[in-house]
Amino acid sequence: MPMDTPSILRAPRGARRYGRGQALILGLVFLMVLCVGAILLFNTGQTVTKKIQLTNSADAAAYSVAVQQARTWNFAAYMNRGRVANEVAIAQMVSMYSWLNQTNDSTITLWKVLRWGQAIPYVGAAFKAAVQIFKAIDQGMRVARRAFHVAASAGIPILDGFNQVFADASRLMIEAAGGAEAGMVIQDVVEANSPKARVSPASWVLLSSQYVFAKDKFLQAHNVRAGKRSRGGDRYRNVVMESRDEFSRDRSDELNLFLFGWEAKGGTDMVDYNRWAALDVMDGEVFFGVFKGAFGNGGAQALPSGTKNFYPGIRSGRNNGSGWYSDYDRRTYAAYNGIGQRRGRKAQRDPNVRAANGQRRGAYFRGYHGLSDYHDVADRSGHRYGREPEGEDAGPTFTVEVELDNADLRTAHRVGLGAGRMELKEQTQKNRMAAMSSAQIYFNRPNSLFPRVIRGKTDRHRESGSLFSPYWQVRLVETPLAARTALGIGGVVAP
Incomplete structure (x- = not known):
């Protein structure tokens, strides 16, 4: 045999017989591991799916119960805002009647004073015409005052009644929200x-x-109680007072003409949590100061039925009753937009146009209960x-x-x-x-x-x-x- 011919090594016939089946055993081991892995993967998938489902359930439940609470609080806020809006509407009615009284009283004073100008040569006719105009205004104002008093006497108790309903609804919702x-x-x-x-x-x-x-x-x-000052009552009154419209807040006006001029001032305040009080005054001069003094007075008040007829300013509160304190501006505002005590007492004695046969009790609107209990952030x-x-x-x-x-x-x-x-x-x-x-x-x-x-x-x-x-x-x-x-x-x- 040539030297470069390779030799072939062969295994013995018996050795091939003994090596058969080893791959099958290894495959079974791998298959067992694969089955365990598949079962483990199945368990893990089921567990993770349930865990995600539970987490989503917890998220949805927590969010839903918080939403219910938030909606309850927002409902209470809407009810409180509705109550404030009704209080402002009541203040507007009281303000309007007070202003009508003052305007009517001032009109009567003007035409009575202007009568003296009819004797002035050359301009007497003009004064006579002015007197007739102011008399006509006087008659119209009397009719307007009577009609407005009837409307306000019905409207104020209705708005106050709505406020009681709003207060009860707000309280019930808050109390029941966690039940x-x-x-x-x-x-x-x-x-x-x-x-x-x-x-x-x-x-x-x-x-x-x-x-x-x-x-x-x-x-x-x-708990808001009339006659008993509280931090919560002051807070609520402050919100209401800040929400007043400009007419209720400040009715100041002035006019200067050739022969006469005047200055009007008025304001409406919430007093003692359960009454709205308004005062309006007009001071002026005619004939270059020959006649000078108070032209007219007016007032109105919404108060509970059975309350004595009196006309207080804001006597309860800060600074010994000198006015009301604004938390927003951090300052004290004078009562009735700055009408002084002397002028205010004079207006309080004649709030309902005595010159037109108006009686003092006619300036009061009964059936108003004032601010009631409420909830707020502590x-x-x-x-x-x-x-x-x-x-x-x-x-x-x-x-x-x-x-x-x-x-x-x-x-x-x-x-x-x-x-x-x-x-x-x-x-x-x-x-x-x-x-x-x-x-x-x-x-x-x-x-x-x-x-x-x-x-x-x-x-x-x-x-x-x-x-x-x-x-x-x-x-x-x-x-x-x-x-x-x-x-x-x-x-x-x-x-």
Whole structure:
């Protein structure tokens, strides 16, 4: 055999027989690992799907219950705004009648004074014509006053009655917001998102405490009582006084002509929480100061039935009754737009045009009850509730924990996949799966989109949260540590 011919090595025939079947064993091992991996993947997919479903259920439940609370607060804000609007309307009626009285009284004074000018040569005819004009105005004013008094006497009790209804509706909504209806909302939302899930017992206890905090700590019920000054009453009156229209706030006017001139002044104030009082006066001079003094007086007052006929200024309040204090301007305004005490007393003695046979009691509108109880954001030391749209004090937080029993998980063990060594049993704490979520109510009225307008002027200040403005919103937030701790302890001790 040539030297360069390679030799072929052959295995013995018996050795090939002993090597058969090794690949089959290795394949079975790989197949077993593959089956375990498939079962594990199936369990993981089912668990993750249920966990996501539980998380979505908790998010939806927490958000829904917070939305219910926010809507309740916004409803209360609309009711309070409606009450303020009605108070302003009552103030307008009182202001209008007071102004009509003063105008009628001034008209009578003018035509009586102008009669003396009829004897002046060359201009007597003009004075005679002026007298006739003012007499006609006098007659028209008397008719207008009578008609307006009838309308205001009916309108003021109606508006006051609506305010009582608004107050009751607001109080009932706030009191009922955390009751059985809230529990039904949570149950319905959880059932709709995860039919077999339920709210944990510890979560119900935590929600109850959060409801109590929202109603009794974050909000505050103010009792407004006439004759008893309170911080809540001053707050409400301040809002109403700031909301007055310009006619109710300031009826100052002046006119200077050739032979005569006058200056009118008037204003309307809320006194003692349960009465609107208005005064109007006119002072002037005729014939270059020959006749100088008070031309006319007028007044009106809305007050409860059975109240004595008196005409006080703002005697209760700050600065010994010198006026009312504006929290917005941080200053005190004089009563009745600055009508002095001497001039005011003179107007109070004749508020209903005695010269036209008007009686003093005719200047009063009965059936008005004044400000009633209301809710607002609490002002407590150490907290800035609702002042900023961020942080824990921005608004109350509601936390919901949703749980699901292991028996309701569709894992391989539950559907019968795998047995013996292939069986994979799920292990969870207390044989349940849980997810928690929190939602917070907060107040935000962006000044760039909704600029504040106070007495016709726009400012750049951020509006603080209150139940006089319906801008309460809801957002999902990270669950506070205190809530996590409470649920953790509750989950351990719960049966």
